[in-house]
Amino acid sequence: MSDNLQNRGQQDRARINLHEKHEIQYWTKALGVSEEELQQAVKQAGNSADAVRQHLRTKH
Template identity: 45%
Template sequence: MSARWFGHLAISEEMKMTDDTKHSGPPDPSLINLNQAHEVRYWTKELGVTEAQLRAAVREVGHSTSKVRAYLKLKR
C-alpha cells in the first residue's frame, strides 16, 4: 500500500477522500481536513467558530477533532 504525505499525516490511496462538494459532513469525524471546503464549512458550524479560529486551532494542536475541541474550549 503506497501512501502520500498530507501535512504530517501519511494517507494511503484507500483513505483518500473524494472532492465531493455535496458531502455535508466529514468522512472521518476524528480528523479535520482544512483542504476540503465542505469540511471547513462543516467544522466551523459544528464548533461555532470562524474559519480563522479553526485554522489557528489546527495549527496549534493538529488535525485531531478531540484536540481541536479541547483547545477551543480553553480559549472561550
C-alpha cells in the same frame, strides 16, 4: 481513491481537513467558530477533532 464530493456524510469526523471547503464549512458550523479561528486551532492543536475541541474549550 479520490474523494466523492457528493458524499459529504460522516466519513472521518475524527480529523479536520482544511484542504476541502466543505470540511471547513462543516467544522466551522459544528464548532461555532470562524474559518480563521478553526485554522489557528488546527495549527496549534493538530488536526484531531478532539484536540481542537479541547483547545477551543480552554481558549474560551
